[in-house]
Amino acid sequence: MSKTARWVIVTAPTDRGDDPRDQVSAALATLRNRYPDTAFRTAVLGGSGPAVAGVLDEAAAAGATEIVVVSAQTVLDRKVDAWFRRVIGHWLRGRGPDAPDVRLAPPLTATDTYVDLLDAAVSGATTPARSTTAPLASPAWDEVPGFGRHVLVCRGPRCSAQGGPETARALDEALEERGLGDDDVLVTQTGCLFPCSQAPVVAIYPDNTWYARLHADRVVRFVDEHLVEGRPVDEWRGARRASATLEA
Ligand code: FES
Secondary structure, three states, X not given: OOOOOEEXXXXXXXXXXXXXXXXXXXXXXXXXXXXXXXXXXXXXXXXXXXXXXXXXXXXXXXXXXXXXEEEOOOOOOHHHHHHHHHHHHHHHHHHHHHOOEEEEOOOHHHOOOHHHHHHHHHHOOOOOOOOOXXXXXXXXXXXXXXXXXXXXXXXXXXXXXXXXXXXXXXXXXXXXXXXXXXXXXXXXXXXXXXXXXXXXXXXXXXXXXXEOOOOHHHHHHXXXXXXXXXXXXXXHEOOOOHHHOOOO
């Protein structure tokens, strides 16, 4: 990979749902043409898509010396903004003095052109809203699926910055390799599950078993022993309050 000294990371706070690359890809393509010496990437706080820490790692590995992080939110959410700063601060602490220079761009709402964005949206071509869109109900959604176990993989901000995306990916691969689908094990990526110091956190129901620091390199054993053989890996369970250990 050729070295690009300046990177721009465009963030969006998805908790679940779409990877923001779909939304910003056209804008980034234009920016790449304008600034061919800059690498442009997207990243998310949690949920689908590449996590902020992972893209910062990628930039550092590629030899970036300056990384500008800008939020793609068009309406400022100070809480989410604070989370991005925390995640980046955590990453910088982990890197130590050799970290690239990471800089934060002002929010889009702080620019003078924000009003022009709104103006362009309401002044341009519009499309009629239709009643022929897909309904909110379907017979396929009338019943709870018949899965045996529900695996909750935390993709909150702290877990997403500390291995959650890699764990989720490894879990998908391990289940697929073993032919286990949604009717066997239903996997849901969630927002923060609370014991953030144990990141990445994974919880299994109805077993009422919570795992701490279930990094990607532990996933195969976890799947084989707990999900296939039904034997929880006790040494990887996270610490719990007494009130949380009651049988489900
Ligand atoms: S972010 Fe995962 S438990 Fe809080």
